[in-house]
Amino acid sequence: MRLAAAFLALLLTLLASAPARAGSLDRAGIERHFPAPLVVGERDDKLPVWPILKQEAGAYELFAYAFESIDFAAIPGFGGVAPNLLIALAPDGTFRDARVLTHHEPVFLEGLGSEPLFAFVEQYVGLSARRAIRVGRPNARAGGAPPQTTVDGISMATASTRVINETMLSAALAVARAKLGFGAGAVGLKVEPRPEAEALDVAELERRGWLLRFTLSQEAADRAFAGTGLEGADPGEEPFADLRIAYLNVPTIGRAVLGEAAYGRLMRELAGDHAVLVASAGRWSPIPDDFVLGSIPERLGVQQGGLALAARDMAWERRDLAPSLPPGPWTLLRIGEAAGFDPSAPWTLVLRLARQRGQILPETVTREVEVAYRLPPDLFVRQAPDTGPHWSDGWRARAPELGVIAAALALLVPVLARQRGLVARARPFGRFRLAYLAFTLGFIGWYAQAQLSVVTLAGLARAASGRGDLAFLLYDPPSLLLWGFVLATLLVWGRGTFCGWLCPFGALQELAARLAAPLRIRQITVPPRLDRHLRNLKYGVLAAILVTAALGLPATDSLAEVEPFKTAITLYFWRSLPFVLYGAGLIVLNLFVYKGFCRYLCPLGAALAVLGRLRLLDWIPRRPECGSPCQLCRVRCRYGAIDARGRVDYPECFQCMDCVTIVHDPGQCVPQVLARRRQAAHTRPATLAEVA
Known part of the structure; x- marks a missing residue:
């Protein structure tokens, strides 16, 4: 924790050098986007709207109203900052032009690149703001979706494109009602x-x-x-x-x-x-x-x-x-x-x-x-028109995924809660855990794109400081469902439910670690003193991210890249070489130091470890002999979450359930094995030699 305090002090001393965010476009900026023969008129004295004029038959006619979306619909994206779009709206409500000025969407920054986002926004040109425009799946229009009401989505960026769509329509309709006379009841009616x-x-x-x-x-x-x-x-x-x-x-x-x-x-x-x-x-x-x-x-x-x-x-x-x-x-x-x-x-x-x-x-x-x-x-x-927010479209569109994830969560709870059931049977439980981790990686992570991230916590820090809100979460239903489940289980079991079962990158590490034995890779034992210092490092990383987010510093996005989640899960390692090497390097490190990233660097894990201290139960069973003389659970714990006295360090426990299986298995638990031997010795018939 001293390392975290040092990070905080360092960041507070840098406040004076924090750059201010740029304001709206001035006339020169607007003219760069609408050059001759178009003419930029005088900005409206009540609204930040610029009339764009076009000469027709010797007179100037209104071609469009140009404006920035952030002045009318500042909807935070997944970077916690609202995207800013330049929109030109024709007198009949048609989009004349649509461009991205700024954005902080993590999936595009150093990921897919901004070009797919630019192409996505260009689809709105020619569409009418009078119609409810929906974001379909990739190539939805080619698959028969109405081109007047649907824009093609982007794989791996479903939630971000829905934020952009809501921003586009909300800003356009605000201007249309003020400048074009749209009736509030006519849109979508x-x-x-x-x-x-x-x-x-x-x-x-x-x-x-x-x-x-x-x-x-x-x-x-x-x-x-x-x-x-x-x-x-x-x-x-x-x-x-x-x-x-x-x-x-x-x-x-x-x-x-x-x-x-x-x-x-x-x-x-x-x-x-x-x-x-x-x-x-x-x-x-x-x-x-x-x-x-x-x-x-x-x-x-x-x-x-x-x-x-x-x-x-x-x-x-x-x-x-x-x-x-x-x-x-x-x-x-x-x-x-x-x-x-x-x-x-x-x-x-x-x-x-x-x-x-x-x-x-x-x-x-x-x-x-x-x-x-x-x-x-x-x-x-x-x-009546659908006046509700457009994030509701995502919940309807992803209902099947939500149903599958909800069913998986409903299955996990009784398995973990009934410790004398499946958990007590080592071989069947091991198969169940392997299958569940594969589901977490394949479906929750790579398919549903529901990898939880510290980016959400950064958004919470921005909201707490008045620099944004958490509305962007509503555009990612699977992640919001997982967040609700994780927060609930934090109060019961602590950090381990997410980190050990529901984190796709954690599942990827654990599955990859199974290669260590056939590859004859020996695990490295980190010295206890160094191990303690390294475990505190993740708290310092977490503090740095939250402070920069609360202060609105641009360094937040860079610091959040300590998480390889976007590289390995969101983008399937399809990213620039430095990020791929970093993500792959953590997987390789995991072969030698089991889940080294999770234990030492993960800022999300650090946050969950802190919140997990509010748990209501010390639920992992212990025996009087645990720690003295029995050390089996401590030796078997690959996370180092059991100390020499046999006590469980819940903030560092990943809920793999190995120690629970051992405690309930008469063939593994040393006190039970010894007790059974003593009982057998007392109950077996005496020999003739013993009688003599």
Whole structure:
């Protein structure tokens, strides 16, 4: 512990030299990411958002809003520090650009490298922030997942990519609601027409306003151009415009307007999108003579909640509508499901009226007329948006892994608790332990990626100092499940349950140590005095990591690399050579000094050893003869966790259960063997010589 105190003192003297973290990008930094012909406008005076402008037809139009995610969604990653992304959001809510500015994700730093993370974030370009975007497994989109709602995950970085996904969406939606007029209820909202259809005719639909008739008189059209000198520039018969407007997805409306067969065909073609009918009987037509089917109508638009929605002509086959509808031009506007359109809420059809003045260089003047449309909410079934955090996706996606791990933990508890059961039978228990260690390494470690790490404790230190929180744990369900189990067993048995049974790297060492005998490698006995000093080293390493984390020093990430877990378990030794040599070197050291890393260097083991002192039980059975005269358990203990007096040093015990097996085995426990011999000597028949 004196070594730990020395580490603390050294780090406290270095506080003055701790570098400060960089702030947000300034104008020059933003311009480097959005060079000409794009133009960076003036930063918003209320939000840290930069408008990015693009010149179109001699004028500047808004191309995107650029911002840093850390200003809106500072969600800590596995390094305990929130990643910072540069996001450019288009006026329609589409991601124009997405880049990683900074991150501290351990799996990418000196592991996979940052390139896979950069490529992961680039997948968001072109996707809409209006849709719930999920992180699938690697190559999920190639396997059939919807490309509009799914991004491919990264092997060995599932939890980190979910943190990035939540950061991306949370920051984007915060800006969209503030700058683009997104309604809070529109994002992720699912609204479907009720399947029950009331049979109504067109006349009744029009009476109820479900088939809305809108008439614009010539006088009203002229008033729209008041002050432009074009008030009487388009005289004609009354009315100027006579429209029928209807939302066709509702069965009652669609079947009355189109007929049963045509309505069914329309619904199949829409596949979840929305269709709005606009039919005209007046002079003004929503469809000009040169209109191209399937394009976005210049004369019509759809708005909801102050946000313009993309509405495109459906290019549907032009067949006659219901006989009572006007025979004039009409269009079906298709609104994509991704637009977040809520047909049960009020929305507006925008009519764009255009008149020209001048003959040599004609100038077009445009005015808009809005037509409000609303259907009764009881025609729809509304499914509230998933406003919960996106970490819940990970729990659903990894439910099978959680079930397997939970079952394995449930199996382990009775095996360890019932000491006169399987533990007392040396050969069957040895096979069970070998199989369980293989499961820990293969499934918990390499497959489920649930290797616990001191990085989590560093995150706790940051949270305690107000520099972060532990929300990142929610993105790694298997690890969180293990943490809960480990903390519970610490109070009962101490450190050994995790270190001896559930640590994948510990399992790798123990399995590798079985090669020592066939390779004829003799174990090195560390002198007792040196052994005591080396055991304290891990506490110093732990102190260094926690202090630097609490102070926000960048050295935390480097110090945490004392753990080879990321190299050996997370990245399967697929890493740069120095890290591979370090991890492999510890495995080789283990052949000579059994679990030398665990005993002398592991900071996580040190933390568990400290917390394990709160255990409620001294649960390892001892006999009066243990230590004097019997020394068998001490000699057999490869961890050196039993002293010469036979007492168990629980902070150094790895719960291999060898000593428990010996105590309960009459064929191994020396006091029991001697007692049996004495009993046999007293009960055997006397010989003739003895009688004489």
